[in-house]
């Protein structure tokens with residue numbers, strides 16, 4: 001799903017009030033901080049220009065990743081979703097994705113500990129007219145629990161900012177308040193995947209079913225040197241190119257994720273792990289199944305051929 005144009009315009013118009021020089025400097029600082037993958041609980045982005053730079057340079061990519069993950073997860077979950085909490089909401093990327101993908105959604109509560117993020121996220125939702133009733137609340141997830149339960153809870157690109165101990169506590173506490181589905185997304189790095197695996201183990205121990213991306217509940221079958229991640233494509237604006245450099249009209253955001261649900265769900269039989277290799281009359285798919293990782297050959301005579309040709313990594317077969 002594409003980043004909403006109204007939201008992009010609102011974010012960029014606001015960001016430009018800081019002037020291009022200050023914004024460029026802040027964007028470079030934000031990128032450098034995220035590259036460090038510190039995971040020590042410190043605040044990485046704050047202040048007006050830093051938050052505005054985050055909204056222009058990172059929010060379209062995190063929105064692309066969460067909307068891709070959520071769209072897939074919803075295919076395997078049949079429960080009603082009326083209420084949603086977005087935790088570590090930043091400037092609201094995951095809340096926006098949920099509001100646009102879930103027609104039945106009525107209430108969205110965005111929880112965030114940094115004031116400048118809360119203020120900007122709230123302003124964007126008001127000015128760009130998010131199609132649900134949205135409320136922003138101050139919360140540090142390492143210190144307090146969510147005050148109520150929700151059908152859907154999203155935590156996007158936030159666990160990687162917490163220490164190992166706080167991360168485990170946060171996952172358990174978010175699961176406690178999940179009535180339907182908990183969706184966690186992290187950067188598609190080895191560290192992001194490790195965080196997802198830690199969350200997956202805790203959630204399975206707490207009785208959750210995994211709706212996405214795993215076909216089964218057994219130990220992840222990937223070898224030590226590999227990690228499960230997918231890619232979501234986000235269009236780049238002129239300002240985005242100016243702030244981050246390069247001319248390519250899109251960026252590919254790599255992410256790792258897990259969607260855990262209460263009760264049963266219908267996970268896929270096979271999930272494509274890598275970009276399909278297409279040769280004449282034959283498509284090779286590297287897939288994850290409940291009994292391990294497999295290489296699958298789909299020939300022209302197979303009824304799967306047409307679907308396989310249009311498939312991408314992250315899709316179910």
Ligand SMILES: C[S@@+](CC[C@H](N)C(=O)[O-])C[C@H]1O[C@@H](n2cnc3c(N)ncnc32)[C@H](O)[C@@H]1O
Pocket residue numbers: 043044058059062063087088089090091092093094111112113114117139140141142143155156157158161162
């Ligand atoms: C990388 S940003 C991601 C924001 C948003 N979820 C997105 O996907 O664009 C991480 C956010 O988590 C927030 N955060 C970090 N630790 C937190 C905590 N302990 N409690 C609440 N929010 C936290 C940060 O302030 C920041 O806004």
